Amino acid sequence: MAELLASGGSMEMVQAAFDNGADAVYVGATGWSRRRVEFEMDDAAIVEAQRCARSAGKILRVAFNTLPASSEVPLFMARTDALYAAGVRDFILTDPGLMMALKNRHPDTILHASVGCTIINIQDAIFYKEAGASQVVAECRMGKATMRRIKAEAGVGLEVLVHATTCYTLLGRCTMSSYTKHGHKVDASGKDHFPGSPNRGGLCYRICLTDWDQVGATGEIEASGVELPNRAYFLADDIPYLIDHGVDTIKIQGREYSVPLVGRMVRFYRELIDACVRDRAGFRMDPWRERMAGIVADRDAERREKTTGLISESLG
Amino acid sequence: MCLGSPYCRRVEGNYAEALDLLPGVVSRLHAAGKRAYVATPAVPREADLPHVIRLVDAAASAGADALEIHNMGVLRILREKGGPVPAHMGAYANVYTHLAAGVMRDSGAVRVRPNAEVSLEEMAILAREPGVEVEVFVHGKIPLGVTDRCFLLTESEESDPKCPSACGEVHWLTSRQWVLKTVGKGVLSGRDMCLLEHLPRLVADGFRVFRVEGLYESAAYRSEIGAAYREALARAFAGGSFALEDRWVDAARRHAPRGLCNGYCFGTAGRTYVGTVLQDPNPEV
Numbered sequence: 001m002a003e004l005l006a007s008g009g010s011m012e013m014v015q016a017a018f019d020n021g022a023d024a025v026y027v028g029a030t031g032w033s034r035r036r037v038e039f040e041m042d043d044a045a046i047v048e049a050q051r052c053a054r055s056a057g058k059i060l061r062v063a064f065n066t067l068p069a070s071s072e073v074p075l076f077m078a079r080t081d082a083l084y085a086a087g088v089r090d091f092i093l094t095d096p097g098l099m100m101a102l103k104n105r106h107p108d109t110i111l112h113a114s115v116g117c118t119i120i121n122i123q124d125a126i127f128y129k130e131a132g133a134s135q136v137v138a139e140c141r142m143g144k145a146t147m148r149r150i151k152a153e154a155g156v157g158l159e160v161l162v163h164a165t166t167c168y169t170l171l172g173r174c175t176m177s178s179y180t181k182h183g184h185k186v187d188a189s190g191k192d193h194f195p196g197s198p199n200r201g202g203l204c205y206r207i208c209l210t211d212w213d214q215v216g217a218t219g220e221i222e223a224s225g226v227e228l229p230n231r232a233y234f235l236a237d238d239i240p241y242l243i244d245h246g247v248d249t250i251k252i253q254g255r256e257y258s259v260p261l262v263g264r265m266v267r268f269y270r271e272l273i274d275a276c277v278r279d280r281a282g283f284r285m286d287p288w289r290e291r292m293a294g295i296v297a298d299r300d301a302e303r304r305e306k307t308t309g310l311i312s313e314s315l316g
Numbered sequence: 317m318c319l320g321s322p323y324c325r326r327v328e329g330n331y332a333e334a335l336d337l338l339p340g341v342v343s344r345l346h347a348a349g350k351r352a353y354v355a356t357p358a359v360p361r362e363a364d365l366p367h368v369i370r371l372v373d374a375a376a377s378a379g380a381d382a383l384e385i386h387n388m389g390v391l392r393i394l395r396e397k398g399g400p401v402p403a404h405m406g407a408y409a410n411v412y413t414h415l416a417a418g419v420m421r422d423s424g425a426v427r428v429r430p431n432a433e434v435s436l437e438e439m440a441i442l443a444r445e446p447g448v449e450v451e452v453f454v455h456g457k458i459p460l461g462v463t464d465r466c467f468l469l470t471e472s473e474e475s476d477p478k479c480p481s482a483c484g485e486v487h488w489l490t491s492r493q494w495v496l497k498t499v500g501k502g503v504l505s506g507r508d509m510c511l512l513e514h515l516p517r518l519v520a521d522g523f524r525v526f527r528v529e530g531l532y533e534s535a536a537y538r539s540e541i542g543a544a545y546r547e548a549l550a551r552a553f554a555g556g557s558f559a560l561e562d563r564w565v566d567a568a569r570r571h572a573p574r575g576l577c578n579g580y581c582f583g584t585a586g587r588t589y590v591g592t593v594l595q596d597p598n599p600e601v
């Protein structure tokens with residue numbers, strides 16, 4: 001049975017996700033995850049979230065999925081040591097070197113290879129398994145044939161994002177944001193939050209979503225107001241397929257959204273998955289579409305507002 | 317010299333696709349006293365893996381000196397074949413830490429090109445990792461992103477008449493004060509990275525591998541920028557005073573219609589320029 005994993009951008013969101021049926025929630029360690037600091041947690045909050053998960057019989061995963069500087073590796077080891085001592089065992093990582101280091105230091109940790117690893121084929125999946133991951137997150141456009149192959153042959157768990165964004169370029173392989181604006185913000189622990197770099201610090205200015213003109217060699221406008229496609233998607237039709245093919249985790253991304261919206265998303269997927277499992281032969285998607293449309297509309301409104309703010313911030 | 321395009325298999329004259337051309341071009345480069353590296357696809361989907369396997373075999377048979385690798389799955393394929401050719405980790409391999417470099421070394425990498433966001437200060441730490449050398453990107457458009465859907469086409473690759481010629485033309489993307497260059501499946505910086513005036517520092521820091529990115533540039537670009545850096549590096553390695561020759565400055569500026577940058581190397585935005593000689597007095601992008 002697939003695990004339903006939801007985002008935890010705050011303690012309130014963690015609770016809402018569990019209350020609405022998530023089997024697991026992921027949170028980001030301050031300065032170390034692919035979201036800005038407002039949507040991350042310090043160690044005290046992580047430990048509280050862990051207690052919340054345990055009391056519900058569920059799982060908390062902690063994301064350390066940014067790509068730090070080499071000089072910050074000791075900070076990583078110290079921080080994960082502290083969380084390990086507090087009982088955290090599940091981590092989400094991107095850097096294969098950090099994965100191996102953590103796995104070697106604490107062999108009973110459960111490591112997942114983040115969407116930032118840009119896993120697009122079976123050999124990628126096995127590479128990260130060999131680096132210490134027991135589960136890998138599929139790149140957002142991974143085809144079903146590749147998912148089937150990974151499940152059948154790779155010997156590693158597979159996690160699929162059903163609510164996320166397909167970046168203009170491959171997620172995890174883009175530095176457009178930091179090309180325009182890139183700073184440094186070192187916190188009390190010594191960790192640089194690298195504002196402007198989603199790979200290094202989580203804050204992406206989404207400049208792909210501003211208006212672009214395509215211009216030719218001699219300066220002529222070839223096309224005005226072109227879109228660099230970066231779309232938030234909300235998969236529902238594929239849920240039966242994912243369940244049928246044994247996908248291990250169905251993931252809802254969204255730490256940056258409002259708590260009520262994330263709660264609605266979790267409740268929607270919980271009920272959809274349960275209905276599909278309960279009566280697979282009789283399951284039909286049509287009754288779910290109207291409810292899904294309402295969630296998508298509200299999600300799009302929140303995303304537009306955030307994107308406008310981020311682009312303005314990049315110009316400052 | 318790095319042969320082939322990692323962005324798209326359909327690029328015209330792509331040595332990484334037309335494998336029968338490899339023996340001849342590798343031989344010619346070797347006869348000229350040069351080393352020949354071959355690029356592998358940066359975004360190899362499952363369906364591309366059989367070609368990747370053939371590419372590895374062809375590069376090895378042709379005597380290529382290394383494969384440029386951007387995808388961890390391709391690195392693994394090379395390793396599983398017994399490492400017939402050394403691996404150079406490329407721009408999209410996301411090498412940020414010395415630990416990652418070490419993992420890649422253990423899979424057959426002998427050289428890494430750190431991600432564009434990695435500063436020179438951080439590269440110096442990476443360079444201390446034993447068994448793997450650091451390639452410093454010193455000039456050219458910065459690879460900012462890669463995808464497997466061509467931005468320049470309106471139909472599928474197989475049916476759009478603009479393929480494969482579109483990415484061989486010059487197309488900019490402009491918005492507000494930003495300029496990028498699209499090459500279809502890749503997004504590059506609008507400005508050209510330039511570390512010309514910082515070469516003495518790079519030499520003093522112990523770097524020995526320097527990359528001039530000429531992909532999607534003209535033959536004149538590669539020739540003139542390459543010549544400038546060859547002379548400048550010789551001057552930097554000779555020690556003593558180092559001053560930029562006018563002809564180097566002229567080449568760098570002439571071949572950078574959108575300006576020069578190097579901010580990433582100094583821990584700031586990629587499009588900024590840090591330096592005293594080649595800074596643009598009126599930066600607009």
